[in-house]
Amino acid sequence: MLFLFLPTFLWQFNHLITYWVLPILTVIGAICLWLLISDERFKRFRLTNKLGFYKRIANTLWLFFAVMLGSTFIFALIAPESLFKLPIEGPKTWLLLLFLYPLFSALPQEVIFRTFLFHRYKTILPRKRHRIWLSSTSFGFAHIIYGNWVAVLLSTLAGYCFSKTYAVSRSTLLVALEHSLWGVWLFTLGLGQFFELQA
Secondary structure, X not given: XXXXXXXXXXXXXXXXOOOOHHHHHHHHHHHHHHHHHHOOOOOHHHHOOHHHHHXXXXXXXXXXXXXXXXXXXXXXXXXXXXXXXXXHHOHHHHHHHHHHHHHHHHHHHHHHHHHHHHHHOOOOOOOHHHHHHHHHHHHHHHHHHHOOHHHHHHHHHHHHHHHHHHHHHOOHHHHHHHHHHHHHHHHHHOOHHHHOOOO
């Protein structure tokens, strides 16, 4: 229902939810967080896990900077007219994005697609690599609401990286930070057009 039916349903009515995506994510993320905290089997330290955070933060940042440099070079070659379009043409919108995206998009998604999914399906998928693939594919599939294959493909690839980070670090905080960096960079670079809904 959550990972297949709901994205399909929202895709059918994506023209009506332009201004409701973040509230929907926030509510679902809050529900998933409540279910996790209410479950005695869930180890709450995984929400932050400072030890896992500090052990993996360097790798996370190095990977992000490598992707940032590589994507800038490639995008400058294939679509120079769109490079850094948002911060140049809409600085106020870009600054608002820097604040809203981590709290109301990245964090709820990581609670849903990583922390909740990994815990929920641990019994039937005991191997982490299976949950990594389930997490990344369901995360990519959820982006069908944007109605283009670029959003689905990029989200699946990013979802795999986020899932690997969570599986190794067991830290929602770290993977939410990673998601925030990648998401904000995507809009900064000029790929935000593929992750926008039209009213």
